[in-house]
Amino acid sequence: MALIFILSGTPAPQVDGVENSFQALINQFIPALGAIQIRWLKVGHIIGYAALGLAFRRGFAPSRAHPSLWAIAAVLVFAVSDELHQGFIPGRSGSFSDVALDTLAAASILIIRQTIHRIVRR
Secondary structure (H helix, E strand, O other): HHHHHHHHHOOOHHHHHHHHHHHHHHHHHHHHHHHHHOHHHHHHHHHHHHHHHHHHHHHHHHHOOHHHHHHHHHHHHHHHHHEEEEEOOOOOOOHHHHHHHHHHHHHHHHHHHHHHHHHHHH
């Protein structure tokens, strides 16, 4: 949560610079990806919130029924608060689509986790 909070507090020009540098690095080592425009910030959202969803689920597992649902709810609340936080950062703004992406990333990884867990148990 702290890493997401710190990254979302980065002003827009710095975020754009990092994203462009990362794209240049990818293009250098994997030229075939140069033709594909990847929104690396969205990839970061997916990875970060998927990890957060798994962490919340692990935290809720010992004490709650349906820990995955609690984890998704916690991710949703954190994603909303994170987008509100971004509204105070120069050049950044909060977006409902990011909240939806973040929550969907967490829900997706938890569904994948549950599916793998059921397969392994059989």
